[in-house]
Amino acid sequence: MAKRVVKLTFLKELVKEPLTFQMAKKYNIMPNIRRAKVTETIGELVLELEGKEQDLDNGIEFLKKAGVIVESVVGNVIE
Amino acid sequence: MGYVLGLKCRECGREYPKEVLFVCEYCFGSLEVDYDYRAIKKELTKEALAGRPKTMWRYKELLPLDEEPTVGLDSGFTPLIRANNLARALGVEELYIKDDSVNHPTLSFKDRVVSVAISKSKEFGFDTVACASTGNLANSVAAQAASCGLKAYIFIPADLESGKVVSSLIYNPNLIGIEGNYDEVNRLCSEIASRYRWAFVNINIRPYYAEGSKSMGYEIAEQLNWKLPKHIVVPSAGGSLITKIYKSFKELEKLDFIDKVDTKVYCAQGLGCAPIVTAIKEKSDIIRPLKPKTIAKSLAIGNPADGYYALDSVRRSGGWGEEASDEEIIEAIKLLAKTEGIFTETAGGVTLGAAKKLIEQKIIPRDEPIVLCITGNGLKTQEAVVKALPGLIKIKPSLASFEEHIKNNLHQRISEEKVIEYYI
Numbered sequence: 001m002a003k004r005v006v007k008l009t010f011l012k013e014l015v016k017e018p019l020t021f022q023m024a025k026k027y028n029i030m031p032n033i034r035r036a037k038v039t040e041t042i043g044e045l046v047l048e049l050e051g052k053e054q055d056l057d058n059g060i061e062f063l064k065k066a067g068v069i070v071e072s073v074v075g076n077v078i079e
Numbered sequence: 080m081g082y083v084l085g086l087k088c089r090e091c092g093r094e095y096p097k098e099v100l101f102v103c104e105y106c107f108g109s110l111e112v113d114y115d116y117r118a119i120k121k122e123l124t125k126e127a128l129a130g131r132p133k134t135m136w137r138y139k140e141l142l143p144l145d146e147e148p149t150v151g152l153d154s155g156f157t158p159l160i161r162a163n164n165l166a167r168a169l170g171v172e173e174l175y176i177k178d179d180s181v182n183h184p185t186l187s188f189k190d191r192v193v194s195v196a197i198s199k200s201k202e203f204g205f206d207t208v209a210c211a212s213t214g215n216l217a218n219s220v221a222a223q224a225a226s227c228g229l230k231a232y233i234f235i236p237a238d239l240e241s242g243k244v245v246s247s248l249i250y251n252p253n254l255i256g257i258e259g260n261y262d263e264v265n266r267l268c269s270e271i272a273s274r275y276r277w278a279f280v281n282i283n284i285r286p287y288y289a290e291g292s293k294s295m296g297y298e299i300a301e302q303l304n305w306k307l308p309k310h311i312v313v314p315s316a317g318g319s320l321i322t323k324i325y326k327s328f329k330e331l332e333k334l335d336f337i338d339k340v341d342t343k344v345y346c347a348q349g350l351g352c353a354p355i356v357t358a359i360k361e362k363s364d365i366i367r368p369l370k371p372k373t374i375a376k377s378l379a380i381g382n383p384a385d386g387y388y389a390l391d392s393v394r395r396s397g398g399w400g401e402e403a404s405d406e407e408i409i410e411a412i413k414l415l416a417k418t419e420g421i422f423t424e425t426a427g428g429v430t431l432g433a434a435k436k437l438i439e440q441k442i443i444p445r446d447e448p449i450v451l452c453i454t455g456n457g458l459k460t461q462e463a464v465v466k467a468l469p470g471l472i473k474i475k476p477s478l479a480s481f482e483e484h485i486k487n488n489l490h491q492r493i494s495e496e497k498v499i500e501y502y503i
Contacts, residue, residue, distance in 0.1 A: 005102075005107050009365055011365070034105060034106045034107050035090060035091075035106040035107065035108065042364060042365060046106065046107050046108075048107075069365070069367060069368065071368050071382050072265070072266075072269070072382065073102065073107045074101075074102070074109075074269060074282065074384060075317060075380075075382050075383055075384025075385070075386070076261075076265050076317065076380045076381060076382045076383070076384065077211045077265050077268045077269055077272075077279075077281060077282055077384075078211045078212060078213055078234075078236075078261065078264055078265055078268070078380070079189075079210070079211070079212050079213075079215075079216045079281050079316060079317060079380065
């Protein structure tokens with residue numbers, strides 16, 4: 001099993017959508033929420049995702065396609 | 080020496096020992112160095128500074144080493160120039176250039192952070208340092224690792240221009256070109272950093288590395304006789320420099336070196352890679368990652384690691400942000416060279432280009448002191464300006480030919496931009 005740490009940002013129109021749950025169920029990924037801030041206008045989640053490599057790729061792609069901003073937690077490392 | 084208490088999570092405040100750690104294991108927030116300011120206040124005084132060498136290490140109590148530095152001993156304390164000619168051109172009264180284009184040893188502000196990172200890596204007992212970079216960081220890591228006998232692994236995108244490869248390769252590091260797009264290079268480097276016991280300066284050494292940027296802020300304050308400017312314009316890529324400069328001012332306030340910080344900090348980015356400036360202008364808390372498209376390659380970071388902290392520093396200071404287009408960057412590089420005799424790289428063009436717009440928009444007032452942070456040297460990015468310069472004037476190797484040229488140009492003064500080549 002592989003692990004990935006990601007930061008998800010849900011803009012206003014997506015805040016009410018259960019996208020994290022849908023991703024977890026559809027791609028058999030275990031999300032572990034480490035930090036979260038959800039207001040009426042924005043949702044931010046820092047998650048550790050655990051699953052098979054391919055499932056993690058597909059799950060992250062699913063979120064991106066749905067309009068979620070997916071970032072690596074450490075940011076870009078090329079300076 | 081040694082005034083570091085430990086590391087602290089910037090998000091949840093959890094404390095960690097001063098070890099090779101960079102993210103909070105609970106909330107994945109980034110870690111920052113925590114200092115014993117009460118002890119520093121007793122040791123670091125204006126009187127104590129008077130007798131110290133003019134390098135960044137004169138502020139060693141505020142840098143995260145436990146022992147004396149071992150590399151980059153001559154880094155920092157770059158000139159702060161009163162730029163009267165440029166001030167006239169911009170129509171402002173009091174303007175200064177903090178000129179890190181002449182920083183030692185590799186002509187960019189990165190020498191500050193790398194000096195700290197490699198000295199700290201040696202304290203931790205590493206024998207190999209590494210980084211992922213497209214330019215200035217690679218040069219500095221390669222040079223400084225060479226100077227202290229450490230092995231260096233430097234990762235770059237495989238299609239990087241040859242000029243940039245040479246200025247790292249000359250120091251004989253293990254230079255590895257990765258065949259992949261920017262995101263793939265980023266991801267591979269993160270994986271390598273987690274697998275090998277190397278000091279990856281901007282990943283696992285990042286909390287210490289980033290502290291080196293503060294020295295630029297201390298120097299500006301001291302060079303202005305412990306008075307901060309009203310406005311400071313800083314170029315941003317990952318967002319660390321602007322965050323640390325603001326932090327340095329706050330630390331000086333805490334240590335009673337200066338009165339209350341009343342400086343507005345402005346973030347300058349290239350149009351086409353301005354995620355932080357966009358968030359500032361939209362008054363948004365979201366920094367949207369993007370694919371960079373700017374000639375300012377040294378600022379081309381689409382997902383800035385410290386973007387939120389940069390945003391926070393700008394907002395708390397009452398500052399703002401501005402972008403400079405490719406054309407504005409080139410014009411600004413030429414303007415700085417023409418007025419002050421300083422040849423900066425594209426990042427410096429971004430700083431001046433953005434500052435010019437902020438002044439024209441009256442966001443920065445014309446009658447208050449302004450500092451522009453010039454972070455790198457133009458010799459490194461000559462390809463960006465070469466097409467924007469006039470061609471070479473050629474004459475025969477005779478006085479007659481020269482005078483013919485002078486005559487032909489009698490009514491148009493010899494441009495200061497033209498070079499005359501003599502054939503002997």
